[in-house]
């Protein structure tokens with residue numbers, strides 16, 4: 170999870186502030202999640218029970234906009250409807266296993282899904298921005314060598330409701346007058362390997378009538394870079410921001426850091442990125458995690474300049490957030506400075522990100538790993554399907 174932010178250099182305290190989490194009753198998990206329903210399916214459900222279809226919008230906007238967690242609080246619905254909803258549906262089917270609060274306002278949730286799978290999501294506060302970082306899969310199949318999320322492979326894709334539920338849990342951490350402003354699909358997993366469910370969840374995120382009302386310009390899908398799925402995303406007519414995790418300017422190095430690159434290659438990836446730009450007009454973003462002595466040399470910076478010079482693109486450079494047990498390190502400030510100088514002199518539109526939430530294991534998959542004690546996580550059957558599918 171890239172929980173960086175382009176702001177201050179404030180150092181963060183060592184100890185997170187942890188709060189006890191209330192357990193939810195187990196019975197709630199036997200009900201269907203209402204977050205899996207669409208407005209259309211709710212209209213059908215209401216029709217079967219003799220309720221008018223306009224109630225669908227009412228029910229859903231109570232959940233997405235008015236932040237109620239209980240059907241009985243939907244005060245403008247008839248009591249009979251509230252009771253029927255309550256008998257059939259749950260609003261939340263997961264539980265928050267742990268919540269961490271950073272001194273810089275970053276909050277991270279470790280969420281346990283109904284089947285025991287665990288994912289992470291993060292709220293970042295930055296001036297007026299309230300950004301959230303959301304997971305798309307339990308684990309990840311991409312195998313980027315420096316990332317904690319993929320160390321045990323992928324267990325499964327998240328459902329639409331499970332993706333939306335993360336958004337709602339983070340939204341409910343805000344004060345009543347605050348609204349979520351940005352979403353990044355940069356949590357655990359590869360969003361383009363679960364594209365249909367990600368797009369369904371983002372429909373709710375951008376829906377201004379019943380949903381969260383976040384402009385698609387403020388919604389970023391971050392990908393390791395799967396060309397067929399980038400094309401499908403372009404065809405879906407959803408003008409989200411696309412961020413491509415590049416991490417290296419040439420194939421040999423990229424394949425070392427991001428092994429799926431072996432089946433993709435930087436040239437086909439750049440061609441897919443160009444097609445996305447041509448189809449949507451949205452400026453591309455490339456992500457580049459700086460790893461000491463691996464991809465932080467002046468030669469790498471020069472090659473990056475050549476690769477990106479003629480593109481309408483922004484390069485986000487993120488100092489590595491070290492993962493316990495992995496041998497990778499953050500470069501020294503001098504090499505970061507030198508790297509930056511070469512890119513800027515080369516005319517690249519570059520942003521150097523400051524990490525946030527360092528004190529709370531905010532990088533991708535770190536918290537889940539730290540809390541990895543239950544055996545179910547390792548006994549799940551891994552679906553190491555081809556990322557190119």
Ligand code: SAH
Nearest residue numbers: 171316355358359391392393414456490532
């Ligand atoms: N699979 C997607 C999205 C999830 S990761 C992707 O690859 O883009 C979001 C970003 O965080 C990616 O750029 C990823 O490479 C980066 N990242 C993962 N672990 C990190 C770490 N420990 N420090 C800094 N960035 C990290």
